[in-house]
């Protein structure tokens with residue numbers, strides 16, 4: 001009896017070990033792919049600016065790569081939900097979904113704003129952040145993390161986060177007149193479903209949502225920074 005219980009425990013441990021190995025292999029592959037994707041985007045942005053000397057047309061030039069890799073990041077919510085990554089589903093969900101919203105429901109959908117300077121602002125902030133973040137995860141998983149990458153991961157965001165947010169908010173703000181004029185994605189009464197939806201109001205609500213949500217993400221990163229760079233033990237994780 002005791003022996004069959006021991007066998008069960010050994011079997012369970014072995015299964016757990018195999019599952020973590022698969023998860024680690026998948027995360028390494030995922031992070032390498034994402035680092036490469038955002039690097040391709042950075043090179044394309046630099047090359048475009050160098051050749052054309054203007055930001056006009058930049059978004060159209062890089063849009064396919066941006067859409068692909070930012071949409072692929074939806075997997076991060078799944079990584080948290082299934083527990084292969086020790087991060088809150090809520091924090092990751094807000095971060096990833098707000099980006100998806102920007103990419104598909106703002107820049108992709110509202111063409112007249114694609115050449116705004118504010119788009120460049122958040123594109124640069126996102127790109128530098130993601131190259132640093134995914135290379136940080138990759139090197140950490142490979143147990144060869146250069147200090148510079150670790151430092152960059154937990155310092156760059158201090159400036160890049162506000163820059164990205166300002167870029168996003170200015171872009172949404174710039175889109176409002178076009179949305180109002182075109183009535184896009186809106187449903188007016190009367191209609192056969194008997195419901196109304198106003199995309200213009202939805203965009204204003206999204207902008208207001210930054211006020212409570214962005215500080216949560218920023219303070220989360222500041223806590224991570226204290227933990228990783230200064231070795232402080234956080235109450236959050238102990239609980």
Ligand SMILES: CCCCCCCCCCCCC[C@@H](O)CC(=O)SCCNC(=O)CCNC(=O)[C@H](O)C(C)(C)COP(=O)(O)OP(=O)(O)OC[C@H]1O[C@@H](n2cnc3c(N)ncnc32)[C@H](O)[C@@H]1OP(=O)(O)O
Pocket residue numbers: 027031085086087088091092094095096097098099101125126129133137140141156157160161162163164165168206207209210213214217220221224
């Ligand atoms: C749907 C309608 C929406 C309407 C709008 C609502 C408004 C919302 C406002 C939101 C504002 C967002 C603005 C934003 O888009 C602007 C920008 O991004 S600008 C550029 C600057 N940005 C940043 O710096 C982003 C920083 N954010 C992040 O890093 C993450 O997204 C975040 C989830 C916030 C934090 O990351 P995390 O908690 O994962 O921190 P760590 O990196 O320290 O990792 C914690 C542990 O998890 C392990 N981990 C995580 N991911 C991976 C992975 N892919 N592979 C391997 N391991 C991973 C990591 O190693 C840590 O492990 P451990 O604790 O064991 O060390």
